[in-house]
Every structure is written in C-alpha cells, then in structure tokens.
Amino acid sequence: MKVIIAEKPSVGxxxxxxxxxxxxxxxxxxxxGYTFTWAFGHLLxxxxxxxxxxxxxxxxxxxxxxxKFKLAIRKVKTKDGLVDDPGVKKQLNIIKTLFDEATEIIVATDAGREGELIFRYIYYYLxxxxxxxxxxxSSQTDAAIKDGFRNLKPGADYDSLFNSAHCRSQSDWLVGxxxxxxxxxxxGTRSVxxxxxxxxxxxxxICARYIEHKNFxxxxxxxxxxxxxxxGxxxxxxxxTNFKTKEEAEAVLQLVEPTCTIENVExxxxxxxxxxxxxxxxxxxxANKxxxxxxxxxxxxxxxxxENKLVTYPRTGSRYIGDDVFAGVPQLIAGFTEHVEFGKQAIILTSAKLNKRSVNAKKVTDHHAILPTGEKPNHLTDDQQAIYDMxxxxxxEAFHADCIKEITKITILSGTKFLASGTVIQTAGWRAVFNDKDEEKKDEENATLPAVKPGEILPVTAKDILEKQTKPKPLYNEASLLxxxxxxxxxxxxxxxRQAMKDSGLGTPATRAAIIETLLKRDYIAREKKNLVPTSTGLSVYNVVKDQRISQAELTGAWEKRLEEIRSGASVSAFQEEIKVYTRAITQELxxxxxGMALK
DNA sequence: GCAAGGTC
Known part of the structure; x- marks a missing residue:
C-alpha cells in the first residue's frame, strides 16, 4: 500500500x-490501491x-x-496549562498506523521549506x-497533480531543503x-x-514610526x-510656488490681477x-481599510x-493564477450575475475579453491567489459576507478592463504662475465594480475643468491664501504595518x-496576523483608534534592543541568505555554530x- | 511564562 500525506485535509x-x-x-x-492522509500544518x-x-x-x-533538539506534539492552552492538542495526537496516531502498513510514502506537503519540515518532523518523530x-x-489542478505523480522525485533530493528548514526552526528557538x-x-518583571x-x-x-511622528x-x-x-x-x-511666510504670500496675492491668462493646457x-x-x-x-x-x-x-468551501486556500502569498485556473474564471464570473451589488458588472464581463494581468503561472508559488470557488453561499454573517464580497x-475587478482617466493640467498667469489640475474618469473599467470614491481628493483638486485654450483671458472671481502644514509620516495601522x-x-x-529577502519580507502570510496579536498580548503595543502605537513597556523594550541585530529586518535577510546556501548544499554545522555564537552574545548582552530598564 | 512556523 502506498500512503500519500498532504499538508492539510483540503489538499489530501x-x-x-x-x-x-x-x-x-x-x-x-x-x-x-492508495491511502490518502494529511497533517494539520505543523503537528510537531x-x-x-x-x-x-x-x-x-x-x-x-x-x-x-x-x-540535540527533541520534537513534541503541538500544544494547546487549557485551564490546566499547555497540553498535547488532542486532535493532533489523534491524527498523528492515524498517520502512524498508515505508515506502519505502508510499502512506500509519497510526500505531498506544500512544495516549500516548511512543507518539507512538516513531513520530516512527523517521519522522524514516528x-x-x-x-x-x-x-x-505548484498548482493543485487535476492536470498538475497527475503530472506531478508521473514525475515523483526521490525523497533524498530534498534532504538539503529539510536541513535549511530545520536550521530555521532551531535558530528561531535558540535566539527567541x-x-x-x-x-x-x-x-526583573514578573511578566514575559x-x-x-x-x-x-x-x-x-512601530516604535520608530511613533517616535518620529511624535517628534515631528x-x-x-x-x-x-x-x-x-x-x-460661468x-x-x-x-x-x-509655496511660500514660507504669510507676508510673502500676501505680497503675491496683491499682484493677482482682475483677469488671468491661460498659458498652457495639457x-x-x-x-x-x-x-x-x-x-x-x-x-x-x-478589509482593515x-x-x-x-x-x-x-x-x-x-x-x-x-472551510465552508466558498473560497480557495486563504494563506497564500501569490496574487496570480495559472492558465489552468484561469480557464475556469468565466464560469465563476457567470455565477455572480445575480449579485445585488455588482451583478451588473459580472454581466458585462461575461461578454467581454478578460484582462489577463493576474494570470501568470510563474508567479504562482505554493498556492494561487484567493478566488471564490463557485459554491453558492448562504447564511453568511454580515462580516463573512463582507469578506466574501471583497x-x-x-x-x-482583476479581469475587468483598464480604467481610463483624463488628467488635465492648466497653467495660468496672473501676477504669478498658477496650476489647475483635474481628473476625469472617461471609462470606469474595473472601477465600476465597487464604484468607490477616489482616494482622498485635495480641496483644490477640480473634478472637471472647463475647455480653455492657451492665450484665453478669463476673469478672476476670487482669490485667497491657503495656509498649510507639512505632515509627518502617519502612525502605523494594521493595513500599513502588514x-x-x-x-x-x-x-x-x-x-x-536585500536579494535574500526580496520574496519574503518579515514573517509569512500565515503568521503576520499572529505576530501583531503577540505584540498586543505582551502589552508592547495597543490599538488607538485605527492606529497601532507602542505602550510604555514596548518603548522600554525598544530602547534596550533598538541598536541590536535582533531588532532589524537584516537579521532575517542574513539568515535567509545562509539558509538558501544550505538548501543548495552548504554546511549545516557552520551555520549552527554561528547561531550558537550569536545566541551566547545576545544572551549576555540582554x-x-x-x-537598566525603566519599567513601572 | 518564552520563538516562528503551519493549520483546524
């Protein structure tokens, strides 16, 4: 019997x-003649x-x-503290029974570093x-799965990938x-x-932005x-020109004549x-915005x-789909022609040529972009419906036509040079779906501008001085932090x-929400209206570590670079030794x- | 009591 193990039930x-x-x-x-089973992400x-x-x-x-590191069953918090997650334990037993009967195992966890780790931890633990x-x-369509099974790789081909994954895991443990x-x-605080x-x-x-904002x-x-x-x-x-003082602006205001001359129209x-x-x-x-x-x-x-099969896999980092998935898009779109809010646009799209900007198989990583599945939703809560509609x-929007705008700039002379700008949407295209108002418009932005020609002379019916202030970078909110x-x-x-981090950033799509929640739970940050601001504890911790590597994104960049080298065959022990040295150093320093921390 | 990673 051959046993196939996937990362999660949906794939299995x-x-x-x-x-x-x-x-x-x-x-x-x-x-x-096969048995198909699955993990629930990391079981160990x-x-x-x-x-x-x-x-x-x-x-x-x-x-x-x-x-030597040991593995343990994933824990869950209960009133008696941390205990083995019962669901995990059960599934692990099922996997053990199946592996015991197996003649061969086929590893179908996600195609990446963590997917490899999920399987190997199970394999070695058992x-x-x-x-x-x-x-x-890299795609879970029928064709891709069949093709993948015709081209199964020797398990050992991924030993170095496992090594890099194991190093990532151990290093995070040691340093953290x-x-x-x-x-x-x-x-000396009681808290963590x-x-x-x-x-x-x-x-x-968050702290650096807050301080910059406050000192601005x-x-x-x-x-x-x-x-x-x-x-009319x-x-x-x-x-x-922007003027530094009101006096300068007033002097120029005096120069404005009763008429003005159109200099240029673009x-x-x-x-x-x-x-x-x-x-x-x-x-x-x-959704945050x-x-x-x-x-x-x-x-x-x-x-x-x-879980209700209404949308595809959510924890994806790709905003693209492959051609195979694209083939099913017209049918998906046709499923929305009755939709209250954007049924009309769905109808338009059913007879239009679809925009293929989001179609690029090369940019599909473990999972493709999030799409509705075509299943009809019912009994959604308002919040679920809101997300589903997004x-x-x-x-x-993505398969709709471009939005065509006309941007007009008129330069005008009257004592000094003036600029009038206006934007007119000529063809709404994709913007018709939600029909949102444009990003906040400045007060002096014109919706439409009259047709004027260079050389034309117009009366000036009003003049004034605008008093403005330079603005600091805004505080982070969840959207801008993500x-x-x-x-x-x-x-x-x-x-x-920079190269080593270019496709990843900090954290992963699956973990970023949890990272924000951790900072909140530690009372390092707090929500203030929509913003995320540091607490006094958060600022104290920041002051201790701000000049250390552990507070810099570069640390992840450095690790990613070394982990990639390990994946292509470099020594594991050399990196592990470096991490030990670093762990000793940062522990001593902290x-x-x-x-010296000033904590209440 | 603690990391970051994955998922139900």
Missing amino acids: REIAKVFGATNKKDGYIEGK QLAAPQEYGFYGWNVQNLPMLPQ KCKKPFKRLWI MNATQALSLSA LSLGRVQTPTLAM VPQNFYQVVIQPDKD QAFKAVSV AKPRKEPPPLLHDLSSLQQE RKGFTADQTLTLLQNLY VAGRML KALETAGKEIDDDEL LQAGK
Whole structure:
C-alpha cells in the first residue's frame, strides 16, 4: 500500500479525488490501491526548554543550548496549562498506523521549506524508516497533480531543503527562547518580555514610526489660490510656488490681477490597470481599510469561508493564477450575475475579453491567489459576507478592463504662475465594480475643468491664501504595518541581504496576523483608534534592543541568505555554530541591558 | 511564562 500525506485535509481530499479514491475513513481516504492522509500544518514542534533539563526561568540555564533538539506534539492552552492538542495526537496516531502498513510514502506537503519540515518532523518523530518519494507541484489542478505523480522525485533530493528548514526552526528557538528569558530575568518583571527574529523588528518599526511622528515639527507654508471663471464655470488654480511666510504670500496675492491668462493646457489620458487578485495580505489590508477588521479577524473569517468551501486556500502569498485556473474564471464570473451589488458588472464581463494581468503561472508559488470557488453561499454573517464580497468583487475587478482617466493640467498667469489640475474618469473599467470614491481628493483638486485654450483671458472671481502644514509620516495601522512587513528588507543597503529577502519580507502570510496579536498580548503595543502605537513597556523594550541585530529586518535577510546556501548544499554545522555564537552574545548582552530598564 | 512556523 502506498500512503500519500498532504499538508492539510483540503489538499489530501483533492488528490484523492483526482485518483478516484472515495472510501472516506476517519482521518484518511482509501481507494485505487492508495491511502490518502494529511497533517494539520505543523503537528510537531521543537520541545520546550524543560524537556532538555532547563527547568524554570533561571539565569543559571542561560544560554540554553540543547545538545540535540527533541520534537513534541503541538500544544494547546487549557485551564490546566499547555497540553498535547488532542486532535493532533489523534491524527498523528492515524498517520502512524498508515505508515506502519505502508510499502512506500509519497510526500505531498506544500512544495516549500516548511512543507518539507512538516513531513520530516512527523517521519522522524514516528521513527519511520519506510522509503518515501516527493510530489512537487505548484498548482493543485487535476492536470498538475497527475503530472506531478508521473514525475515523483526521490525523497533524498530534498534532504538539503529539510536541513535549511530545520536550521530555521532551531535558530528561531535558540535566539527567541534565550533572548526572551535573558531580558525578562534581567528586567526583573514578573511578566514575559518576549523577543524574536520577527516580532522584535516589527515592534521596532512601530516604535520608530511613533517616535518620529511624535517628534515631528510641522512647518507652515502658504499658497495663493485663485478662482478663474469660464462662461460661468468656476475652477480653482493654486500658485506653483509655496511660500514660507504669510507676508510673502500676501505680497503675491496683491499682484493677482482682475483677469488671468491661460498659458498652457495639457490633457493626457492615463490608463489605470486593474488591481491584482488578492493574496492574504492585500485582503487583510483592504478589509482593515474598508471595514476596520484586524488582520486576525480577516484571517479567521476567511478560514471560515474556506472551510465552508466558498473560497480557495486563504494563506497564500501569490496574487496570480495559472492558465489552468484561469480557464475556469468565466464560469465563476457567470455565477455572480445575480449579485445585488455588482451583478451588473459580472454581466458585462461575461461578454467581454478578460484582462489577463493576474494570470501568470510563474508567479504562482505554493498556492494561487484567493478566488471564490463557485459554491453558492448562504447564511453568511454580515462580516463573512463582507469578506466574501471583497474576494468576489476583486475577481471582477482583476479581469475587468483598464480604467481610463483624463488628467488635465492648466497653467495660468496672473501676477504669478498658477496650476489647475483635474481628473476625469472617461471609462470606469474595473472601477465600476465597487464604484468607490477616489482616494482622498485635495480641496483644490477640480473634478472637471472647463475647455480653455492657451492665450484665453478669463476673469478672476476670487482669490485667497491657503495656509498649510507639512505632515509627518502617519502612525502605523494594521493595513500599513502588514504592507511594511511584506516589503521589509527592500531598503537594506547590502545587495545580497536585500536579494535574500526580496520574496519574503518579515514573517509569512500565515503568521503576520499572529505576530501583531503577540505584540498586543505582551502589552508592547495597543490599538488607538485605527492606529497601532507602542505602550510604555514596548518603548522600554525598544530602547534596550533598538541598536541590536535582533531588532532589524537584516537579521532575517542574513539568515535567509545562509539558509538558501544550505538548501543548495552548504554546511549545516557552520551555520549552527554561528547561531550558537550569536545566541551566547545576545544572551549576555540582554542579561546586562535589562538591568537598566525603566519599567513601572 | 518564552520563538516562528503551519493549520483546524
């Protein structure tokens, strides 16, 4: 019997379906001489410190450097503390029974570093010795699965990938556990002051932005505004020059004449392509902007829709689909012609040529962009419906035509030079789906401008001075923080480190919401209206670590670079030794630094 | 009491 193991039930069932296996059992499916089973993500984790004899939180134990790491069943919090997750334990037993009967295992966990780790941790924990082969596919359509099974790889081909994954896991444990205990113990607080490769740079970003925002000194500046009139249609034009003082602006205001002369008219059409399909992060950002949902709420709602088979896999980092999935899009769109809000646009799209901007198989990673499945939803809560509509609406937008705008700029002379600008949407294209108002318009932006010609002279019907202030960068909110985590590392000076991080950023789509929740739980940050601001505890921790590597995105860049080298065959022990050295150093440093912390 | 990673 061959056993196929997937990362999660949805994939296991999908593969079983392709094989035509239908005999559903508890935790697996049988048929056609195969058995299909699955994990629930990571079933196993590196064991807690006490499993290596490091009892309590004690300076004597630091740094904790286990000789050999152990694996433990994933834990769940109960009133009696942490216990083995019963669902995980059960599934692990099912997998063990199946592996014991197997002649061969086929590894069908997600095609990536963590997918490899999920399987290997199970395999080694169960002390399994059966031969295994690897299914390596980047799309879960029938054709891709069949093709993948015709091209199964030897399991050992992915040993180096496992090595890099194992190093990632151990390194996070070593640095995170030791740094956390070192700081908590030296600060002498009863509470946990956690630190980690991802959470600490995230905290640092929030704190740095907050401090910059608070210390920002706004500068006043002044502009002169006039209102020319063309046959009864008045519009606004603003001085090209900004003035530092009100006096300068007033002097120029005096120069404005009763009439003005049109100097130049420039009208340019601009094509605005539709947005890409949603990945998890972009959807979390949009839901935060539109509905004020937190990243965590959006993920929960989306997971719920996914479990009800209404949307495709949610924790994706890709905003593209392959041609195979695209083939099913017209039918999906046709399913929305009755939709209250955007049925009309769905009807338009059924007879239009679809925009293929979001279609690119090369940019599909483990999972493709989020789409509705075509199943009809019923009895959704308002919040679920809102998220579902964002997924469906985005699909309609993404395959819609460009929005065509005309951008007009008129330069005008009257004592000084003025500029009037206006934007007119000529063809709404994808913008018709949600019909949202444009991003906040400046007061002096004109909706439409009258037709004028160079040389034309118009009366000036009003003039005034605008008093303005330079603005600081806004505080982070969940949407802008998620974006910043995604793009973290883009500004690293070192070319190689920047390159190593370019496709990842900080954290992963699946973990970013949890990282924000951790910072909230530690009382490092708080929600203030829609913003995320540091607490006094958060600022104190930031002050201790801000100049250390653990608070910089570069640390992830450096690790990613070394992990990639390991994946292509470099020495594992050399990196492990570096991590030990670093762990010793940061532990020592924090044992000292925490003493000076000013905590209430 | 602690990391980051995956998922129900």
